[in-house]
Amino acid sequence: MPYAVRNDGTVRSTVRNAAGADRPSMLGRAMRLLAGFRAGEPEVSLAELARRSGVAKPTAHRLLGELETWSMVERTPGGYRLGLRAFELGQVVPRQRDLQESAMPILTDLHEATRETVHLAVPDGADVIYLQKLSVAGGPRLPSRLGGRMPAHCTGVGKVLLAFGPPQLLDAALERGLVRCTPRSVTAPGLLAERLAEIRARGHAEEYEESAPGVACVAAPVLGPDGIAVAALSITGWSTRFAPARVVPAVRTAALGLSRVLGWGGAPRDAVR
Known part of the structure; x- marks a missing residue:
């Protein structure tokens, strides 16, 4: 609806x-x-x-x-x-339940390795819904919550879903309008298109204070058997001390591992866009 x-x-x-x-x-x-x-x-x-x-x-x-x-x-x-x-x-929604069960060991390892908050999210129109969130003591206050939703274009997980997901996700976001969550949120369609192209080129997204003040994250896509993103993983922490270079390999490896669990065969990205 x-x-x-x-x-x-x-x-x-x-x-x-x-x-x-x-x-x-x-x-x-x-x-x-x-x-x-x-x-x-x-x-x-x-x-x-x-x-x-x-x-x-x-x-x-x-x-x-x-x-x-x-x-x-x-x-x-x-x-x-x-x-x-x-x-x-x-409890009887099969896709989300199976995804959560498959992701939990990977999320736990990622959480313990980085000592940062980790998320698992899926797309829902112009938004993302958080299926799992493992928090860390002393981390920033986050707008995300288990079962909650956020505008996709304002979050790291949402950006990779827009970049690697089906075109109708971006269409839904543009049709609704790019709302502003913080002063740093991208609200211009042309600029968002540029950012998504950059994300596709490097294979992950970085977000700095676009979803909430003081918050930064990196995210990577979880690919289904057809190579299209069905979910996203992210690592989130304080923007003042967040070092993407330290955590990008971890989140990309975790997302790749979950993609393979879900049946992704490793097709080149250009072949599935």
């Missing part, structure tokens, strides 16, 4: 009516309410869910009641939380 991410992180999904104007569907409103839940929150009030989703409070109350009957949400003393059925559905 089409959606847009506002600057405050809330999600707007839309459908087209017969006249061509955007209007939210009932399913879209329910999905917007579910997308309003965030990691680390024991519960969210009705008023806050309505604000985050943009759904009118009476409609939000009714839809949450229906979602409760399906165990997608649970009512709490102060509002709502995600229900057991939402957890169960997440």
